[in-house]
Amino acid sequence: MNKKILALNNIEVKFQVRQKFLTAIRNVSLDIYDQEILAIVGESGSGKSVVTKTFTGMLESNGFISEGSIIYYPSDLNKENNYFKEQVDLVSLQKDIADKYTIKSIVKNTKNEINQVKKQIKKLSSLNIDNINDQILKLENKIEGLKNKNDEFSSNNSTNIKISFLNSKLKSYKNEKKCATDVKYWNEVNDKYEEKIFNLEVNKRKIRGLNLIDKILIGDTINFFKRIVSSVDAKKISNNKFHKVLMLSYKINLIGNLIKKSNNDHFINRNKLYLESAMPDFYEQLFLKDISKEYWFDLLNKLLEEYNNLKDASTNELFNKKIYNFLDIFNSNYYNFEIEIMIEKFIINLMTKSVIDKEEFNQIISRYKDIKGLKIINKLKAIKSLRNLRGKTISTIFQDPMTSLNPLLSVGFQISEVLRKKLKFSKKKAKEEAIKLLEKVGIKDAKKRYKNIPGQYSGGMRQRVVIAIALASQPKILICDEPTTALDVTIQAQILDLIKELQREYKFTVVFITHDLGVVAKLADRVAVMYAGQIIEYGLTDEIFHDPKHPYTWSLLSALPQLGEKGKELFSIKGAPPSLFKKIEGDAFSLRSEYSLEVDKIYEPPMFKVSETHYAKTWLLDQRAPKTNKPEMLKDLRSKIED
């Protein structure tokens, strides 16, 4: 296998449609290698195009990546053509350009989720034990009555489904009983819910992100700390004014939080250890909950006075400004919670340790950059970076060539424009090169046809022109989104041959999206099969055709026109994929599959490893499952489709 150039890890993409969210792809992990031809196949709506749109930054504005990361590995660090000089996570780049309304909706949804957890806590803290005992007894009797000898890997048994449903209900009642009777257990459960709320809170703040001012302020503050770390010895710090001011500002911030009561408990709990060692007297006061607000206001005023005196005595205005900025950020609603905690820890370390740990500080900074991508401080810059990436390293060819061509401009002009803009060619050189490219993609009499507008070309020739335009930007990855669907069969074969030829010559990677497995057999090195927004099987082309493992792949292959028999209707998959608006339980294909097991309806299957290169997401590969063979008609498939 060649070098990895792109890795999608656990990607989830949602689209906002009116007030609802649709999950177009889920848990998608996929590595893309240098110079391979990878085909993504699946029915219409399975998420093929969305997958490629995530790494080209072409998701429509109502869509966003809600989970995961996409790491782009530059193929050659010294090559001019690489837009990214270092490894980049594209998701963090794209977060900055998420639509304002989408962000608003996510924040609202997260708030709803937080409220639900709070409701659950409330419910569990006021349970009626008699009622629960009644329910448990009833359920146990029902289950006893239904029990039979079948296990969950036996085929289609509706009693088993009922039992597993009742069992899950019973489990939740038993859990409630434990909460109502066992204080220690209830405290543990409560802590878990609190942790969940905390994490949701962090997520909410992450997606809301920082506004521009905050980013600049934080950038400033971090630089400020950096300078301190590199220039001063901690021992000197411990007695000087800087130390005092920091200590005071930290206390002021804590009290501010305490008075506001926002996230105060979490904040204090997470910093317990540090607080205890850094400010023992203050720490004790913090936990005396019956101290009145007036007390804190008094203390706050005293500290502020002390702080102002120190500030006034200072001759260094710049220093004061930084400290004020720092306080402002702490009090800003937009402030990133996770970073807040990290900087807190750093400050406390600064105050308590005799030597500053530069390693640790650098870790904070790099983690900070990870989370927020400091390099990109505004939307415009983020869009520009993505555009550059798309232009220089990834090109896309769509089904309908006219979506990419301007009908009013000559074909030659459209190619040479790309060469002039992207590669900074002169007018003359661009023209020469454009003619060469037209010849390369098989346009006869290229010199003459250079001046023609797209309307004077046939459909197949237009698609060739689009390929020439894509080649002009010397892509590292060429995405072909159903490029031959609109063409007749002979032209289709020519275009496929052309793509393959060019790929060999220019050594780029091709990601080919299609619902036609016949095309895949001829073209691809590897295949990923998608269903209802997930990759359910992937492997080398030979593995997918000779040894397919997922019932959905079997169905797709059985529907190949080459397998049709005269007088008989071609195989087609019954039913429709599940709605993407709803949460999908178990195996998404189970309702349409004749091979489905009981377990498919309850648990989502993991990816089972078939070989180093071949994986499939089906319970049929579990060793407890009954042995099931692929359909008879798929035997010797390769020879059947090559005839």
Ligand SMILES: Nc1ncnc2c1ncn2[C@@H]1O[C@H](COP(=O)(O)OP(=O)(O)OP(=O)(O)O)[C@@H](O)[C@H]1O
């Ligand atoms: N901008 C959008 N807004 C709402 N839903 C969208 C949007 N784009 C895609 N979707 C939904 O995401 C799902 C996957 O779409 P995608 O275009 O990736 O399918 P596909 O596998 O490429 O199918 P096709 O072969 O029809 O292009 C579909 O259900 C589609 O309705």
